Amino acid sequence: MTDEGSEPVGTGVEADADATAGDSDAADDPDGADSDAADDPDGAADTVVPIDDLELDRFYDAVEAEGRPVVTASEVARRLGTTQASAAAALDDLVDDGTVDRVSVETDPVVYFPTEWRELAARERIVVFPDRRELVVDQPRQYTRAQLSQFAHLVDSTGDRERSVADGETTSRGYKYEIRPEDVWQAPFDDVEELLSVMRSVLPRRSPSLEEWVRSQWGRANRFRLVTHDDGYVVLEAASESLMGNVARQNLDEDELVAPISETESWVREGAEAAIKRTLYEAGYPVVDDRDLDAGDPVDVDLTTHLRDYQEDWIDRFEEQRSGVLVGPSGSGKTVTAIGILAAIGGETLTLVPSRELAGQWRAELLEHTTLDAGQIGEYHGGEKEIKPVTIATYRTAGMDRHRALFDSRGWGLVIYDEVHHIPAEIYRRSADLQTKHRLGLSATPVREDDREAEIFTLIGPPIGTDWSRLFEAGYVQEPEVRIRYLPWDDEIARNEWANAEGRDRHRVAAENPAKIEETRRLLDAHPDASALVFVDWLDQGEKLADALEAPFVSGEMPHHRRDRVFDSFREGDLDTIVVSRVGDEGIDLPNAGVAIVASGLGGSRRQGAQRAGRTMRPAGGSRVYVLATRGTSEEEFAQRQMRHLAEKGIRVIESNVDDGASGE
Structure with a gap:
């Protein structure tokens, strides 16, 4: 028997490390039986006994012992201590009775499975592989998919497609999820117990090894902190002397760390915060940013639009974190929420957008939803260059050397990154070095085909508004x-x-x-x-x-x-x-x-x-x-x-x- 780390949770069976033996093994046995049968500790009989009739319960025992949804005649023979020919004949009798079904596949000549599993295939089933931290879900309900999206990454949603005789439609049946370290680090929960509670509400049964791994990853996300010293400079704190010495100081050099302050503290070079976050994230330790961020020069601005309850919640969450990425669906009002955050911070604001057209749209939205007048709003891009208390600039312009000093010298209290999925691109990421400000990203789809979306949350802040199902159910979207x-x-x-x-x-x-x-x-x-x-x-x-x-x-x-x-x-x-x-x-x-x-x-x-x-x-x-x-x-x-x-x-x-x-x- 393997340990729980190798057991597929949800099948209700034990997984056997030798369960991959196939028909090719039987070919080496002069008697047609699997030569390993006598030595198998997990249920194979000690002697080879031909069988004429195979009871369905014994077939189920063989399936469970293999830990697979389908089995070959060779595997059944090994589990029941009989010959492959005898097992195949008995299995074919069960097929004739209608209690077992069979199908030819590429990797094995024929595999068998209980007929009733065809009916079970129409129900939701979740199988968990704790050692690989993978979940395979058949026919998932919307609730299940929405909950999984908060702590797991969807790897594949194609699966098998099943044709409906009634209407000719096919639906995607199989969903494969993976729980990655960054999924735990970025999970939208206040503590690990809340995360584990959601996991338990979805998965078929608890997996101590998987939960222990989640706890360890959650702990890694809180082992390093950036804080502001009483004298105004930034300090990197580690949870232990070993972490500071073996992780931080081994991966960071004098360009990032000026000097050690204690065994667990180091003085951070001004402007190196983004580089430190990137480096430690890649080392497997996301940094908690607890610095006293700039409030910026004050701006007299009030919001004139009534916000929905969830938008108020998003603003409260942002004020608590002081950074984050709004990832609500299209139509959920992310722009208006961002303007509400601007009013809540009350400091000069720089909004970065990918195009001049979006800059014009932001100006219109600000005038419509706030007490700002046209003279307080400036645009800075190829067509217009005007710095105001609230300025909208393109990423490209803000990242140019000849304009950078102008942006750095302003007392911004908030930087808004619209279409934040652009940030990992080299031409845009320089703007993410404005790390001393409150940082807000906006994107319904913070995904990238180069798999660098994790960097978005590293440089800008954790996701806010990930639970789309609540907005669908409330009718907002x-x-x-x-x-x-x-x-x-x-x-x-x-x-x-x-x-x-x-x-x-x-x-x-x-x-x-x-x-x-x-x-x-x-x-x-x-x-x-x-x-x-x-x-x-x-x-x-x-x-x-x-x-x-x-x-x-x-x-x-x-x-x-x-x-x-x-x-x-x-x-x-x-x-x-x-x-x-x-x-x-x-x-x-x-x-x-x-x-x-x-x-x-x-x-x-x-x-x-x-x-x-x-x-x-x-x-x-x-x-x-x-x-x-x-x-x-x-x-x-x-x-x-x-x-x-x-x-x-x-x-x-x-x-x-x-x-x-x-x-x-």
Whole structure:
């Protein structure tokens, strides 16, 4: 028997370290039986006994002893102490009786499993592998996915797809989660007991080894602290002499630490806080930032907008932490909450945005929701350069050497990082060195395809607003219904073009499958009263779709004034459909819609998928997202990956095949 660290919790069986023996082992035995059977301490009989009839209970015993949901005849023979031929014959008799089922798979000739497990497959099941810190979930409920998202990372949401005879739909069954150290470090709980309580409410039974590991990781997140000395300089504190000597001083040099103060304290060089956080985080010890942050030069500002209860909670959480990242869904009011935090801090504020257009939108929002007047708000970017008590600048401009001194010299009390997922990029991360200020990040999708999203929380602060299910249940934000639809090729000409293409061209041909035009028409006809946004990544495809739908195509080539008129017409109901290129993913004030159709996507970007789906997350009304993918191409994987962030937040993603002539719904 293995220790608990190797046991898959939730199966109710013991896992055997030798359970991987397969049919190839039996081939070496001249009698056809597994030669290890007599030596197996976990339930194999001491002698080889042929069996004519196999009782179902004995089959269950063999399955449980193997610790796997399916078994081969060789494994049953080993567990029951019989020959492989005898076990196979007896198993086939159970198949004939209907109590056992079998299927041929790639890695074994035939595997067997209890027939009733087909029915169990329709229920929620969670299997935990504590030693790997992995969770495998079949048919998870929304509650389960929402809770798991608070302490686990969704690795894969594709799983097996099961066809429904009634409606032809397929749904993603399998979800694989991993609990990483950073998931524990960033978990939105006040203490480890609260985190463990949520884990216990979801997992099928307690796992002492997994809980002990979570406790140890939680402790690692609180072993180093940055504090402000009475004389005004910053000190790095370690929980022990060993940590300071063997971790901090071994990984940090004189560029970060000026000199030791005691066995557990070191004097931090001014401006080195961000570098220290990065280095110790990579060493496995996230730093708690307890410094006295600058309040900034005061600004006379009041909020004029009534906030929702959860927005008030977000502000309270931020004031307590003095830094953090708002990660609420689109439509939850993150910008207004940020403005509420600005008013609560009451100090001069620098807001960093990725584009000039977003700078203009922030100015409008500040004037609408606060008592600030136009003379108190400045913009600093390529088109305008004006520093005011509340300044909105682009990341690129703020990171330039010739402008940096100007930003550093101002008495900011708060720095707001809009679309904070840009921070890990080299051109943007310099702005994160403004570590002496209150820091607030905003992003519905703080995920990056380079897996550097952990750095966002390291440099800016812990996440706030991660429990999306509460907002869905309260009706503040409409949970979208997400459907991935796999389409056949429109004709053999298109398929042949794809087959002969290579690399990026192959992906482009699949994305531009002409069948998507007709499918988009069908989907729009199925929702005649809904406003719709159709997203594309390729300009040629966007122009063809716009012509076919008789709708405007908004791309980077459209002048700003014309784009604004199109969006105004859409908001006012004069237009019901717009085709939008990648320019609509962020940086422009794209209107919300009742239906979003993703005709092509950016190589499976999770952030892009969530941003596009977010355009349908309105407080009321239906909310549909359709992702179109050409069957049998890389688009299948891209579509599944694009929706992974939403699936992680508890949103159901339904997959279906579209046959020739099938209806859009």
